[in-house]
Amino acid sequence: MNCFEHKENSAVGICKACNKAVCSTCAKDTGNGLACSEKCEIEVSHLNQIVAKSKLIYNIGTNNTSIPSGILIHVFFSILFLGWSAYEYFATSRVNEFVLFMGLGFALMAIIMYRKLKKLNLNC
Ligand SMILES: [Zn+2]
Ligand SMILES: [Zn+2]
Structure with missing residues (x-):
């Protein structure tokens, strides 16, 4: 698979927001998923925030073994x-x-x- 923007470069990952393939030149590492553009970078950070908040609300992945x-x-x-x-x-x-x-x-x-x-x- 090659980069969506740079057809000659092979892709290193997929944009978390729009699911386009990205190469090492255009991939932006958000820390938790790749983004292809600044617009997608914002989108990915929003997605990450939503996931993080949901996790907090539903107490997912906190390994909370304490009994209520x-x-x-x-x-x-x-x-x-x-x-x-x-x-x-x-x-x-x-x-x-x-x-x-x-x-x-x-x-x-x-x-x-x-x-x-x-x-x-x-x-x-
Ligand atoms: Zn994107
Ligand atoms: Zn590229």
């Missing part, structure tokens, strides 16, 4: 209530159904919230 705080609170309360009911069971050998129910309820909520987020793949 809403889920953490539910996990915390479920552990608290389950621990409480376990403690009562060992101390009095009776099951405090209310506390156990609360613990299971919070655990269930945390699982539901987590699954919902996984499905959407959004952390915002």
Whole structure:
């Protein structure tokens, strides 16, 4: 493949904005993709900005493995209530159904919230 503007030169890449082949003389490196002209250079920088902003909005590629705080609170309360009911069971050998129910309820909520987020793949 040869350059769109300079037919004699072989292309080194493709303009990110208009997809024309560019040679080393006319290619402008925007840092993230090649551009063939100043007009396309602006276009490419706009495209890059859009992609960067979308990534931020949707939390893509940030390797964000942290669990959203809403889920953490539910996990915390479920552990608290389950621990409480376990403690009562060992101390009095009776099951405090209310506390156990609360613990299971919070655990269930945390699982539901987590699954919902996984499905959407959004952390915002
Ligand atoms: Zn172009
Ligand atoms: Zn060229």
